[in-house]
Amino acid sequence: MTAATQAPQNSYNxxxxxDQVGPQIVGGQGVHISIERDGQVTDGIxxxxxxxxxxxxxxxxxxxxEIINKAARQSTYSYPCLVSNKSSEELAKxxxxxxxxxxFSAALWCTSxxxxxxxxxxxxxxYWLERGRPEKVKLISRESSYHGFSLGAVSISWNPRTExxxxxxxxxxxxxxxxxxxxxxxxxxxxxxxxxxAQRLIEQTEKIILENDPDTIASLTVxxxxxxxxxxxxxxxxxxxxxxxxxxxYDLIYHLDEVMxxxxxxxxxxxxxxxxxxxxxxxxxxxxxVGKTLGSGYVTIAGILIGPKIRDAYLxxxxxxGGGHTYSSHAFNCAVSxxxxxxxxxxxxxxxxxxxxxxxxxxxxxxxxSESNIVGDVRGIGGFWSIEFVKDRATKEPFDLSLNLAPxxxxxxxxxxxxxxxxxGNPDGSCGDRILLAPSFVITEQNVDEIxxxxxxxxxxxxxxxx
Ligand code: PLP
Numbered sequence: 001m002t003a004a005t006q007a008p009q010n011s012y013n014x015x016x017x018x019d020q021v022g023p024q025i026v027g028g029q030g031v032h033i034s035i036e037r038d039g040q041v042t043d044g045i046x047x048x049x050x051x052x053x054x055x056x057x058x059x060x061x062x063x064x065x066e067i068i069n070k071a072a073r074q075s076t077y078s079y080p081c082l083v084s085n086k087s088s089e090e091l092a093k094x095x096x097x098x099x100x101x102x103x104f105s106a107a108l109w110c111t112s113x114x115x116x117x118x119x120x121x122x123x124x125x126x127y128w129l130e131r132g133r134p135e136k137v138k139l140i141s142r143e144s145s146y147h148g149f150s151l152g153a154v155s156i157s158w159n160p161r162t163e164x165x166x167x168x169x170x171x172x173x174x175x176x177x178x179x180x181x182x183x184x185x186x187x188x189x190x191x192x193x194x195x196x197x198a199q200r201l202i203e204q205t206e207k208i209i210l211e212n213d214p215d216t217i218a219s220l221t222v223x224x225x226x227x228x229x230x231x232x233x234x235x236x237x238x239x240x241x242x243x244x245x246x247x248x249x250y251d252l253i254y255h256l257d258e259v260m261x262x263x264x265x266x267x268x269x270x271x272x273x274x275x276x277x278x279x280x281x282x283x284x285x286x287x288x289x290v291g292k293t294l295g296s297g298y299v300t301i302a303g304i305l306i307g308p309k310i311r312d313a314y315l316x317x318x319x320x321x322g323g324g325h326t327y328s329s330h331a332f333n334c335a336v337s338x339x340x341x342x343x344x345x346x347x348x349x350x351x352x353x354x355x356x357x358x359x360x361x362x363x364x365x366x367x368x369x370s371e372s373n374i375v376g377d378v379r380g381i382g383g384f385w386s387i388e389f390v391k392d393r394a395t396k397e398p399f400d401l402s403l404n405l406a407p408x409x410x411x412x413x414x415x416x417x418x419x420x421x422x423x424x425g426n427p428d429g430s431c432g433d434r435i436l437l438a439p440s441f442v443i444t445e446q447n448v449d450e451i452x453x454x455x456x457x458x459x460x461x462x463x464x465x466x467x
Pocket of ligand 1: 228
């Protein structure tokens with residue numbers, strides 16, 4: 001296992017300094033990482049979160065190093081608005097060909113999930129201009145959503161992390177419409193079926209659409225399986241289809257954000273799109289954003305997958321996108337991402353994470369829901385799971401935020417050599433502290449057992465501390 005030299009005593013990295021991020025990653029191999037803290041290197045930490053649900057492949061993958069080497073030699077930079085490149089074409093073709101036929105017909109590549117959502121909003125705006133409907137400007141998104149930290153992405157996000165930046169947003173009152181989130185653990189009523197809960201949400205959403213003049217609404221954006229907001233709440237049965245029907249009825253663009261849950265992380269039968277769990281291809285999104293596992297942490301890449309309806313409006317209209325980013329469709333990033341995607345497919349790794357991830361989730365569920373009095377819910381799909389902590393399992397009352405549960409469980413887990421993400425609950429009590437698990441797609445059953453054992457041990461230690 002590789003280990004770099006000592007980290008500086010005083011950090012010059014602003015985020016590390018302010019957030020007091022003590023440990024530095026100094027190496028990794030497969031599903032394990034090495035970290036250095038105060039000059040001490042610890043090896044053999046199992047990576048159960050892969051950064052922030054980023055790593056599809058393991059660390060230090062030799063085949064990816066070869067792909068990178070080849071891509072570096074073959075990629076020549078061009079400004080994408082003036083000269084295109086082959087690898088961006090090939091990556092787009094690969095994603096389109098590996099999605100249900102006819103759902104997507106073009107793609108645009110950028111460098112982060114936030115940027116992909118910014119671009120989706122920009123493309124949606126131009127779509128309505130192309131269609132001669134300039135008045136369709138309002139953007140619907142959900143309570144407790146997270147779509148990124150750039151300002152456009154913040155404007156469609158409704159959660160405590162993004163709230164402080166709302167003064168910077170233009171006309172939020174006029175443009176942004178909030179609809180309820182889908183959060184079965186807390187908001188599905190006792191005795192209510194999943195279908196009835198979904199129907200209730202759809203009715204509430206339709207009411208909000210009607211109150212806001214549908215002729216002025218451009219789009220509806222949701223995370224297929226929300227990650228860093230509420231934590232992997234599977235949509236209730238019929239919910240995503242119900243939203244699709246509303247979009248058809250009121251002529252809105254249906255935008256699914258799969259930056260965190262998509263590109264193979266939580267998809268049935270080895271498919272890349274998460275929505276294939278819930279929707280037939282006929283009900284697919286008009287536009288979809290992806291990121292994270294697309295580059296697996298080896299390159300910074302994200303993308304916007306564009307359906308034929310949007311593509312055709314541009315081609316039949318102005319035939320111009322009118323601007324782009326210096327690093328859009330970056331040839332090297334696209335070539336590496338393509339190599340990674342091809343490897344995921346060739347080695348059936350998306351099917352592997354679906355199976356092993358579900359195994360991990362089911363094991364955690366059966367242990368915690370029978371044995372723990374501080375775990376309220378264990379939820380997720382495939383390689384994307386959350387554990388929500390509560391003070392009282394009967395009332396679902398969250399722990400007081402002053403207890404700092406999230407950083408505490410994270411620190412305990414590190415001591416037990418498992419890397420997880422921990423998120424504090426919402427200040428208004430609408431969601432408890434959570435941990436998030438998103439291991440790499442290459443995990444084995446043995447790795448699953450290692451993660452489960454270490455997470456259970458950590459939660460038990462926390463339980464003791466809280467006594
Ligand atoms: N969209 C969703 C659903 C996300 O979970 C995230 C990040 O966690 C983003 C967008 C933003 O992606 P990035 O951090 O790459 O900008």
